[in-house]
Ligand SMILES: Nc1ncnc2c1ncn2[C@@H]1O[C@H](COP(=O)(O)OP(=O)(O)OP(=O)(O)O)[C@@H](O)[C@H]1O
């Protein structure tokens with residue numbers, strides 16, 4: 444499933460990379476600890492977090508993640524949006540809490556391949 | 557091929573710069589992507605440790621045909637008990653650093669899981685040198 448489809452199905456906000464949401468999503472990883480994500484996320488996953496500073500985009504890009512979703516209506520720092528654009532990793536957002544967002548995401552990723 | 561990067565303690569805006577540059581170089585060289593992933597994890601964690609725990613440091617990366625050697629030398633407080641520091645979950649990170657999602661005590665374990673060789677030399681009150689080797 445493409446990032447764009449997830450944006451549409453979960454009505455996500457798009458903070459960056461609007462024109463390049465074609466990346467393939469292979470799964471998800473939920474964590475607010477950067478070294479946990481660094482060590483254990485997998486290429487193509489979307490990362491669900493409440494961290495908003497620019498280092499999240501550094502980690503997402505280094506790990507070849509397909510997108511980052513900020514939960515609970517948290518908004519990204521300007522620097523985070525900038526780095527997201529430079530690295531070409533879409534930065535998305537939702538008002539849902541992590542639990543609910545993960546549940547919905549698991550559902551849509553599970554039913555479609 | 558040799559690279560050198562300076563790292564400033566406390567400056568999280570630049571954290572990950574060296575890792576990102578080295579990742580690009582390895583990609584251009586056509587190094588296997590699973591190897592690149594391991595290099596990226598190990599280097600990023602070591603780089604962030606200088607930012608989070610030391611005053612300043614230098615990263616030397618030496619890329620050869622058989623592998624990469626990374627040396628991270630910092631001036632900083634040093635590590636009083638390396639065995640304890642290597643344990644998953646052990647961290648002395650400040651409150652501010654933890655709020656950013658660092659300080660889970662997973663960095664050094666991540667490095668040792670991804671490196672073929674890891675050595676840590678450290679002198680309390682002076683600094684720490686990490687040597688990481690990953691074969692291609
Ligand atoms: N370069 C260093 N200089 C001084 N102390 C260090 C250095 N690197 C690691 N340490 C010490 O070792 C501890 C464990 O390091 P480790 O990278 O495993 O976890 P962390 O940096 O605290 O958290 P995380 O890496 O999960 O964000 C640190 O909290 C710190 O006390």
Ligand SMILES: [Mg+2]
Nearest residue numbers: 601605663664
């Ligand atoms: Mg660390």
